Amino acid sequence: MVLIKTKKEIPSSEITPEAVYLSRRKFIGQSSAVVAAGALAHSSLALPDSWIEDHGYEPGEEIGEDITPEKHATSFNNFFEFGTRKEDPAAHAHQMTVEPWSIEIKGRVEKPGKLSLEDVLKDIDLEERIYRLRCVEAWSMVIPWIGFPVKRVLDKYKPLSDAKYVKFTTLLRKDEMPGTKNLLSSIEYPYVEGLRLAEAHHPLAIFAIGMYGKVLPNQNGAPFRLVVPWKYGFKSIKSIVKIELTKRQPRTTWNRSAPHEYGFYANVNPEVDHPRWSQANERRLPERLFAPKRIKTKMFNGYDEVASLYEGMDLKKKF
Amino acid sequence: MAKPRLAFLTTKPAKWIVGLLLAIPLLLLLIDVIIELVNPGTRLGPSPGDALVDRLGTWSIRFLYLTLLVSSLARLLKVPVLVQHRRTCGLFAFSYVVLHFTAYLSAILGFDLNTLLGDFSKRPYIIFGMIALVLLIPMAITSTRGWRKRLKLNWKRLHRVIYVIAVLALIHLWLQERSTYTDTVIYGSILVLLFIERIVHSLRQRRTRKNVIPSPS
Numbered sequence: 011m012v013l014i015k016t017k018k019e020i021p022s023s024e025i026t027p028e029a030v031y032l033s034r035r036k037f038i039g040q041s042s043a044v045v046a047a048g049a050l051a052h053s054s055l056a057l058p059d060s061w062i063e064d065h066g067y068e069p070g071e072e073i074g075e076d077i078t079p080e081k082h083a084t085s086f087n088n089f090f091e092f093g094t095r096k097e098d099p100a101a102h103a104h105q106m107t108v109e110p111w112s113i114e115i116k117g118r119v120e121k122p123g124k125l126s127l128e129d130v131l132k133d134i135d136l137e138e139r140i141y142r143l144r145c146v147e148a149w150s151m152v153i154p155w156i157g158f159p160v161k162r163v164l165d166k167y168k169p170l171s172d173a174k175y176v177k178f179t180t181l182l183r184k185d186e187m188p189g190t191k192n193l194l195s196s197i198e199y200p201y202v203e204g205l206r207l208a209e210a211h212h213p214l215a216i217f218a219i220g221m222y223g224k225v226l227p228n229q230n231g232a233p234f235r236l237v238v239p240w241k242y243g244f245k246s247i248k249s250i251v252k253i254e255l256t257k258r259q260p261r262t263t264w265n266r267s268a269p270h271e272y273g274f275y276a277n278v279n280p281e282v283d284h285p286r287w288s289q290a291n292e293r294r295l296p297e298r299l300f301a302p303k304r305i306k307t308k309m310f311n312g313y314d315e316v317a318s319l320y321e322g323m324d325l326k327k328k329f
Numbered sequence: 330m331a332k333p334r335l336a337f338l339t340t341k342p343a344k345w346i347v348g349l350l351l352a353i354p355l356l357l358l359l360i361d362v363i364i365e366l367v368n369p370g371t372r373l374g375p376s377p378g379d380a381l382v383d384r385l386g387t388w389s390i391r392f393l394y395l396t397l398l399v400s401s402l403a404r405l406l407k408v409p410v411l412v413q414h415r416r417t418c419g420l421f422a423f424s425y426v427v428l429h430f431t432a433y434l435s436a437i438l439g440f441d442l443n444t445l446l447g448d449f450s451k452r453p454y455i456i457f458g459m460i461a462l463v464l465l466i467p468m469a470i471t472s473t474r475g476w477r478k479r480l481k482l483n484w485k486r487l488h489r490v491i492y493v494i495a496v497l498a499l500i501h502l503w504l505q506e507r508s509t510y511t512d513t514v515i516y517g518s519i520l521v522l523l524f525i526e527r528i529v530h531s532l533r534q535r536r537t538r539k540n541v542i543p544s545p546s
Contacts, residue, residue, distance in 0.1 A: 296375035
């Protein structure tokens, strides 16, 4: 299984003593105002770039496929709050304020509340996960995320026994998100996604705060996003501000916009075509001009270990 | 007779200049393609095939509608000589459409004909685009003066197919919209205006004919 990782030996000299580590946290807290004021190069990042490096993370397991170059993963994005063209998010997402950032946890949980990103990250060990990302538009990339299992966070706030679904909501701040002002948009904001609780609890489902060894750039969903590698990319909601545990299936954005095209489950499935294109193949990016890299799409994007979540379900109907 | 100020528009150099201006987007794209081929990932992004097809498609519809606009402008501005440049616009539109399709075949499909056939059934917008391309072929062939003379009145009839093509192009665009109808609304509004101008023009012509009043020119 993917989860069993060979721990890379970290020399004791590199392990940060707790006192130093804590003082760094304090420093981060104090410096947040400075960060917001734009004193650092990446003024809009919630955490300074070095934070992940300082904090350390368990390196991800290689998957035997080429990692997409960082410049492509950070310049070819779907984040419609910033525009519909692939280059729009990289051009406009810097307008989004991500410091300070708080996440509301509500619904069927024992301990609801509003938490700062720092609170959410408290006592959580970071790990790298090298995942395939399969977009519903039939292209794919391989991205090294840095994050932690969704379950680790949910467990802290104790879902009640009647909680069946998790609903996630993206930030909506119209003055910082030019794409949300489009009157001709057929999708509604804020962007909402959801999972069954059992799916969210699967060890492959992670919250990411970084990629390529650094904190997430805004266009990739800074400062806190979901990554569910066996589902189409649109399920992996970005820049999350609200997590709600619910009894009923949440109404998710793309599903509401075009229910016959985008199902709630949206598991990668080569046998269920999008009404307007085939999902049997995908193009692995980056490609060279006039040399398309068409590869076969695998069930669950190749993550067979999630199959048990859907036992007895007709995935052609529950697509 | 053309107004003396506009006489230049009918000359050969004017045709060359118009041709060169219309070729600018193509030249810029060609530069990007060459740089992209030498230095992958620098000009057209990680999905260069899509980017190329997309840009050629955008210019196709722009030139198609520009061709229709030439006749409208000639009437509205009362500069009939403008129509002499309509053919150049039309042929550029045709060239962009052919390149758009060629880029789709080569850079996206990699000449994989099975996928092409699959696409035909799975992607209705491709059918609309293909019909538009096919309909453009006889128009391009008969665009010369010789064919115009040979076909006489039928030439005008044949070239009215451009309106069908303009609508097909809009449907082709509309069927690909995912989260916003911005492009469809923009190009659709332009097309509606072009149609309104033609309807108004033909109504006026009919009235003048009925009244048999010689126009004071």
